[in-house]
Each structure stands twice: as C-alpha cells, then as structure tokens.
Amino acid sequence: MGIFEPYRAIGYITTNVPFSVQRLGTETFVTVSVGKAWRTYNCAKLTLFLGGPQLPKKIRALASCKDFTIAAYGNDIGIFKRAHQVATWSRHQDKVNLLLVFGDHVLSVDIKGNLFIWSLRGDELNLEPVGHILLDDKFTPSCIMHPDTYLNKIIIGSQEGQLQLWNVNTKKKLFDFKGWNSSVCCCVASPALDVVAIGCSDGTIHVHNVRYDEEIVSFTHSMRGAVTALSFRTDGQPFLASGGSSGVISIWNLEKRRLQSVIREAHDGTIISLHFFANEPVLMSSSADNSIKMWIFDTTDGDARLLRFRSGHSAPPLCIRFYGNGRYILSAGQDRAFRLFSIIQEQQSRELSQRHVTKRAKKLRTREEEIKLKPVITFDFAEIRERDWCNVVTCHMDTPQAYVWRLQNFVIGEHILSPSADIQTPIKACAISACGNFAILGTNGGWIERFNLQSGISRGTYVDISESRQYAHDGEVVGIACDATNSSMISAGYNGDIKVWDFKGRELQSSWNVGKHIIKLVYHRTNGLLATVAEDMVIRLYDVVALRMVRKFEGHNDRITDLCFSDDGKWLLSSSMDGTLRVWDVILAKQIDAISVGIPITALSLSPLMDVLVTSHVDQNGIYLWVNQAMFSGVSKMDSYALGSQVRSVEMPTVASNGGANKEETLSAENVDAIHNAYTIPQLDKQMPNLITLSLLPRSQWQSLTNLDIIKVRNKPIEPPKKPEKAPFFLPSVPTLSGQILFEPNSEGTAGKDKENMKNKKGMPLSSHFILLLNSCAETKNFSAFTDYIKGLSPSDLDLELRILQIVDEDNLEKLDQRQPELQSIGILLDYLIHELSSRNNFELIQAVIKLFLKIHGETLRHHSLLQEKAKRLLEVQSTVWQRIDKMFQSARCMVTFLSNSQF
Numbered sequence: 001m002g003i004f005e006p007y008r009a010i011g012y013i014t015t016n017v018p019f020s021v022q023r024l025g026t027e028t029f030v031t032v033s034v035g036k037a038w039r040t041y042n043c044a045k046l047t048l049f050l051g052g053p054q055l056p057k058k059i060r061a062l063a064s065c066k067d068f069t070i071a072a073y074g075n076d077i078g079i080f081k082r083a084h085q086v087a088t089w090s091r092h093q094d095k096v097n098l099l100l101v102f103g104d105h106v107l108s109v110d111i112k113g114n115l116f117i118w119s120l121r122g123d124e125l126n127l128e129p130v131g132h133i134l135l136d137d138k139f140t141p142s143c144i145m146h147p148d149t150y151l152n153k154i155i156i157g158s159q160e161g162q163l164q165l166w167n168v169n170t171k172k173k174l175f176d177f178k179g180w181n182s183s184v185c186c187c188v189a190s191p192a193l194d195v196v197a198i199g200c201s202d203g204t205i206h207v208h209n210v211r212y213d214e215e216i217v218s219f220t221h222s223m224r225g226a227v228t229a230l231s232f233r234t235d236g237q238p239f240l241a242s243g244g245s246s247g248v249i250s251i252w253n254l255e256k257r258r259l260q261s262v263i264r265e266a267h268d269g270t271i272i273s274l275h276f277f278a279n280e281p282v283l284m285s286s287s288a289d290n291s292i293k294m295w296i297f298d299t300t301d302g303d304a305r306l307l308r309f310r311s312g313h314s315a316p317p318l319c320i321r322f323y324g325n326g327r328y329i330l331s332a333g334q335d336r337a338f339r340l341f342s343i344i345q346e347q348q349s350r351e352l353s354q355r356h357v358t359k360r361a362k363k364l365r366t367r368e369e370e371i372k373l374k375p376v377i378t379f380d381f382a383e384i385r386e387r388d389w390c391n392v393v394t395c396h397m398d399t400p401q402a403y404v405w406r407l408q409n410f411v412i413g414e415h416i417l418s419p420s421a422d423i424q425t426p427i428k429a430c431a432i433s434a435c436g437n438f439a440i441l442g443t444n445g446g447w448i449e450r451f452n453l454q455s456g457i458s459r460g461t462y463v464d465i466s467e468s469r470q471y472a473h474d475g476e477v478v479g480i481a482c483d484a485t486n487s488s489m490i491s492a493g494y495n496g497d498i499k500v501w502d503f504k505g506r507e508l509q510s511s512w513n514v515g516k517h518i519i520k521l522v523y524h525r526t527n528g529l530l531a532t533v534a535e536d537m538v539i540r541l542y543d544v545v546a547l548r549m550v551r552k553f554e555g556h557n558d559r560i561t562d563l564c565f566s567d568d569g570k571w572l573l574s575s576s577m578d579g580t581l582r583v584w585d586v587i588l589a590k591q592i593d594a595i596s597v598g599i600p601i602t603a604l605s606l607s608p609l610m611d612v613l614v615t616s617h618v619d620q621n622g623i624y625l626w627v628n629q630a631m632f633s634g635v636s637k638m639d640s641y642a643l644g645s646q647v648r649s650v651e652m653p654t655v656a657s658n659g660g661a662n663k664e665e666t667l668s669a670e671n672v673d674a675i676h677n678a679y680t681i682p683q684l685d686k687q688m689p690n691l692i693t694l695s696l697l698p699r700s701q702w703q704s705l706t707n708l709d710i711i712k713v714r715n716k717p718i719e720p721p722k723k724p725e726k727a728p729f730f731l732p733s734v735p736t737l738s739g740q741i742l743f744e745p746n747s748e749g750t751a752g753k754d755k756e757n758m759k760n761k762k763g764m765p766l767s768s769h770f771i772l773l774l775n776s777c778a779e780t781k782n783f784s785a786f787t788d789y790i791k792g793l794s795p796s797d798l799d800l801e802l803r804i805l806q807i808v809d810e811d812n813l814e815k816l817d818q819r820q821p822e823l824q825s826i827g828i829l830l831d832y833l834i835h836e837l838s839s840r841n842n843f844e845l846i847q848a849v850i851k852l853f854l855k856i857h858g859e860t861l862r863h864h865s866l867l868q869e870k871a872k873r874l875l876e877v878q879s880t881v882w883q884r885i886d887k888m889f890q891s892a893r894c895m896v897t898f899l900s901n902s903q904f
Helices: 357-364 629-634 669-678 699-706 708-714 748-755 766-780 784-794 794-802 821-839 844-860 866-901
Strands: 004-010 020-024 027-033 036-044 049-053 059-065 068-073 076-081 082-089 098-102 104-112 116-120 131-134 140-146 155-157 164-168 172-177 182-187 197-202 204-209 216-218 227-232 239-244 249-253 258-263 271-276 283-286 291-296 305-311 317-323 330-332 340-344 377-381 393-398 402-406 412-419 425-432 439-441 448-452 456-460 478-482 488-493 497-502 508-513 518-524 531-532 539-543 547-551 560-565 572-575 580-585 590-596 603-606 614-615 623-627
Touching: 020 059, 027 059, 036 059, 036 068, 059 104, 068 098, 076 098, 098 140, 098 572, 104 140, 140 182, 155 182, 182 227, 197 227, 204 227, 204 239, 239 271, 291 560, 317 377, 317 603, 317 614, 330 377, 393 425, 393 439, 402 439, 425 478, 439 478, 478 518, 488 518, 531 560, 539 572, 547 580, 572 603, 623 629, 699 708, 699 794, 699 844, 708 794, 766 784, 766 821, 784 844, 794 844, 821 844, 821 866, 844 866
Parallel strands: 059 098, 227 271, 560 603
Antiparallel strands: 004 623, 020 027, 027 036, 036 049, 059 068, 068 076, 076 082, 098 104, 104 116, 116 131, 140 155, 155 164, 164 172, 182 197, 197 204, 204 216, 227 239, 239 249, 249 258, 271 283, 283 291, 291 305, 317 330, 330 340, 377 393, 393 402, 402 412, 425 439, 439 448, 448 456, 478 488, 488 497, 497 508, 518 531, 531 539, 539 547, 560 572, 572 580, 580 590, 603 614, 614 623
C-alpha cells in the first residue's frame, strides 16, 4: 500500500454514446455514458440521481426500461437495477453497437449483424435470448427503431444506405428500402403515423412514409457533415430538430418545408443525441464535447435559448490548482475554458465567464471560439483578497497581456495587464504577492513588471542594472515567486539564472546560475525553499536565504511536467512524461514513494490538508483525485505504507469509485499484516518535544464530562408522566378487578434490561471490567489499553464508573483502612492520570477526566495522606505541562499581534 491511492475522477459528463431518456411518474431521467460507467440525471435540474458501477470495458450503447438500465460493453450486456448489476447477457461474439427497448423485450445488435431478442419479463431475468436474427452479409447495421403502431416490427438502417423492415416475432424480413446512396446515421419516428425521419452521412434529412415507401420532404444541412441526431417536437408544433458533426442544431418547419431557426455553436463537437420532451417545448442535446444541454423554445421569434446544462472540459486541462481550502479546483484547459470544480458536490462546478461571448460572437458574426481567450498556460491566485477585488491572474498562450478574474462573481475582471516593454512578447510567468495586492508578470523577452490588482496600474519594473541591461533576464522568464512578507521576489530565466530582488525597491539582491536550462520553478513560502526543474530531468532545491543548493533529486527518465510542495513543506511531488509520480521527502532527502500510471501526468496539485491529490493526464478531459492513505491509516513509520525507491503500478481513478487499488492483485502475508496494522488505533513511537497530543474524540464527548450536572438538570422532565387513560391497541394488557390497566411485562423484565445496559461489549459489568483493566495496566506500567477503553465509553458511563469507586460513609473517611479496594483503585487511578499528563497524550480528554475525578473523590483525597501525596504530584505535573503550553501560546499570540499591526 502506497501513500496515494486512486479515489475517483471528476469533470466527466458524457461521451460519444447516445443517451437514454425515460419518464417515471412525473419526472424524467436521462442516462448517459461516462466511459466505463453510466450516470442518471434528473432532468428537472440536471442533478445527479444515480451512478452505476465501474465496468471492465467502455460502454457502447445504453437503454433504460422501468427500474432497469441496460448497458452494452464489449461483447456483453449488463442489466442493472438501480446501481446493482443483476444479470449479464453474454451471447454475442462481437461488439454490441445498438440497443432498443421493445416492450418487455430488449433488442441488441452487434457489428456482424447478429440481432438477439432478450426478455425482461418475470422476477428472474432469463440469461438466454428468446430469439435470434442474422442480417445479410452486406448489411452493416447503424441504427434501429420501432415505428409507432407497427406491431412487432422494427426498422434497421445500414452503413450501405439501405433500410430493412423486420418482424421480430416471426423473424422474417418484410421489406427493403433502397435508400439514398448514403450511409444511414440515425432514424426516428414522428408523431404522425407511418412517417419516419432518416439522417444520412451526406448531410441530408429524408422524411419518409414507410407504408407507401414515398418521400414526403427532404432537407439539406448548409454545413457539410453527417446528420447524427434527429428528434420530432411533440407539443403540437410541426418542427424537426437535427444535429450534425459541426455542432449546429437546425430546427426545420415541416409544414412550410423550410429552415425555421438555427442554434449556432450549440456544442463544440459532434452532436450525439437529440430528444424533445413529451408535450414540452424543451430539447435536450448531448455532444462529444463532454456536455449535456437543455434548450427551451419560449422566445417571441421562436428561437431557442439555453435553459440549463452540465459540462466539463472538452479538451485536456493544462493547469490545475486547489482553491478554497481544498474544496475547489481551478482548472484551465486547451478548450479555452477556465473552470472551477467542486470535489464535494459536482453540481457546484462551473465555467468562469468571459463576459458575453455569445452576444459578441453574434454581433461580429464569428465563432465563439475565436472570441474566447486563448488557452491558459499558467495562473496564480490569492484567496485573502477574494471579497475585495480580482484575486486571480492568468497568462495565455502567445498573448502579450495577462487577465485578472474575480472568483467571488465567477467572472473575468475589468483590467487587462499589459507590460510596458518596447517589444511586446508573450507573457510566460505570473505570481501574486502574499498580501494579494500585486501581480508580477514575466515575458518571453525577459521583462518583469509589477501591477496593482485593484487598479490595474503598473507599479514598476525589475531591471538588472549590474550588466547594463534593460531587462531582468536575457531570455524567457520561466518562473516568478514572492515570499510571505513581501520582502523579496524570486525569478528564474530559461538560461539558468535565478535572481532574488527586493520586492519594494525592485533592486537586485543576489543571483546565481544553475548551469542548465530551467523549465519550471516552484517556491514554498513557509520554509523558503525553491525547487527548480532543469532540462537534465534533475530537481534541485535551493535555500533562498543561504543562496545554496540543499537538495538534489534524481530518478525521472523523461521530461518533468509539474512540481508541487506539500503545505507543510516536508514533501515534494513531481510528475514526468515517463508516466511516474514521485514523492520526495525534503527532510530525509530521499524518495519515499513512486507510482506509475498508464497515462502520463501533465499537472498536479496537493490540497492544503494534504488529504487529496489532483492530477490531469495526457488526452484526458477529466480531473483525477487520489486519496492520501497516510493521513487516515494512523501509521507513523514510513516503511509501513511506502515502497521507497520502488515504482509500483497503479490503475487510474475511475468515475465510479470502487474503493481504490486493483482488486485482482494478490496480497502477500506481509502486505496483509501492513494493511491490518494500518487501520488499528495509532500509537505514536515518538512525540514532538514540548507539545501535546489530542485524543481526536468528538468535542461533545469530553465537554459533556464537565457539564453532566447541567445536562441532567436541563433534561429533567417538567412534570411527572401521566397515567394513560386507555392503553394503545398494540400493547397487551391484563384485566384486573379494580379496572386499572396493567401492561404485560416483557419476558426479560425491566431489571434484566437494566442489567444488560450495565454491561460492556464483552458481556462483563462495567465496574468489574473497569477495575480489572485498571489493575492489569498498572502492573504492566502500560495504560494504552485503559485509555482506549475510556475513549469508548459514553460520558454517562464514565461518570458511573468513577462514582462506583466513591466511598459513601463520609463520616468515617479518616478511619478507613488503606488496604480497602476502593482506596487502592483511587490511588491507581491517580497514577494513571499522572502518567498520561507526563506523556502529554490525550490532553483534552485527561483534563476533563481530572475535573470529574476531583469533583467526585475530592473529599476522599483530603482525608488520606497517601492520596494527598499523589494529588500533589498530579498538581506538579499539571503545572509543568501547562506552563510549557501557555508559554508557546503567548509567544504565538505576540507574534500574530505584531504582524497584524505591521504595514508592508
């Protein structure tokens, strides 16, 4: 088991498989394919309703019927009831391309022309087909449909351009349609009887009467490309919607036999599916651009407007960064989109607005893609100024300006940052200061300039006057970083020179040369370490203050694509085109884990809490999440969860999370023991000096120990329970001579229940187990088991355990024998509290236990000298530990007060 294990993939909405729409009651659901899994959305708001499991192969066709979802993958067909697979049909010998729900039957067609008929009747699904039809050799099926009112009949279209009418009951071909010498791509039934619409690969649409084999009307797309989707409007309007490979949706008027309207650039890719909702002016479309959109026809001119949509990147992301304390991910892709993804609720994911792109494109009569900004190559942000002004700056491919964004409103800012260099060159690097007031830009020509984010005004340039230059670097600026106090700024040039500048005075303080061409730079503000990547595939770490190299990491065999520090600065993560992700320990100066994925990583980012790693990959439109097992396993030794220098192969995260690693890999005995030990209660071998360790219990559990009396008073009933006038019908009663209602007692009785509640999980009374465990731990001088037992008790049970040791005869406390079991148990309990305070473990829990203990046994301690000595020892340990902690608190408080009052 390694440090990072696959969790799930986000950002996938749909693929190039047609969706399936089904109406259940008053709600409509759409099922889409997301690679090797399927998802069902509620069309009311396009919210995720259901997600299917991960399948071994990519889905090729989908269908839905009642509570069943049918998915064809490879040669098999899976039947799912809700999210669980209940059956698999495996009669096909070739890949299944088409599925059609036909009453209580399902028709499946493979690429070789084998059509199987499957039954969905009965409680238990039949795993064998009820019928089989073999199509002609020169007939390659491309679409299948059922004409309304045609009993047991289907129409199959082919890539050769012909159509055939079959009776699935008699398994006979009834008629051949010659076609139009063009491949049939789609075929749908119209609300009018005997009429179907057929879309061809040459861009023509034929509205055909299948009863008389006559063409009613035909249309031709103005843009070249195949007609890939068709749908008739069913709310009384004679409209037909068609979509093609150009991403345009055309609306045709069947009465006037002309084009009614066009939804230009409805999608960025080929339109896969179209569907008009029953008796509604709403059209749903899906495309290969990873989006689903709903259009409503409610304007005065009859044109459609976008109602709602779900979308992701239509091209692979280039840059990704965690934002908002690890709850969101900022992602910039090759599709010219700048997106914000939520890792908690995908419905909150959205694309940042570039201000009226659609309106500007219509006004200029050009494509939206040409209006959008070019792809982002790098960006930086500062969360501290999110509510004040723009807090994100982006650099775009081959663009000499940088753009600012305001994430509070999810929109591009008003200011455009343009460097004042004589020769305008593309901007290659950017950084935002820790205070969030300034943005520093570096260009391809070596120019570095600082801007104010609030006003967008230039605040000076950084020029190396020592060598009589007008620029900061000779060549391209590959990286810029600012420290945490706005005292210095670091820049790196492609030629290998790294320079440290005075942030305010813009003067060069120091510089050194790596000796190799630098391609990337990452700076950690807390520890002041600068990580650089050179063309020799070596990672070098520099101490910016000492101006010397402190670490050097080698191991990658191909170009390094991205670097990332952990938030505490102890780890450095790197990815390469060799397909590996490596984790380097900065303190130990060695590699602690390395994984190999099938697709190279292009960008990565680790969350501030270090619990989730996010990656993007070559030719993948999604974003992949990896969970940090070391954060949850409780293992303190590195060797127990990491493989060190060895590279282990790991599968990519999937859309449908199956819980991590490969299920098929065999585990050795050592791995089984490591995994078993990883999920036990953590026991730290070493504790950091002068610090305390908390129990990590819920706050209410240890706070309730000190407030039990208040809780009891608050929960005390206001009035005594009233005797019911009449027993409920479901309670058995016993007739009496007096007429008073008596209920039959339970077989166990209330006394049995009380005794049962006084027992722990092992069946032993609470007090007996408490005392026996305390005595045994005192003999071995190891109280860890006793601490675990206390953690498992509720506040009321722990209060009861301590009160059982209480001596009731308060008048004769001084005359009690020192050998009395209660006094011995109290003394051992004092030893336990002294031990736990000295080790500084479970600090907040022990403090609550001490307060409750002194409240119950305070009088007993006052009357016995032996217990008084132990109580004094407890007071000394408590004072010593708290003085250390309080001193650190006061030091941190003074530092924060000083920094908050300082002006930078």
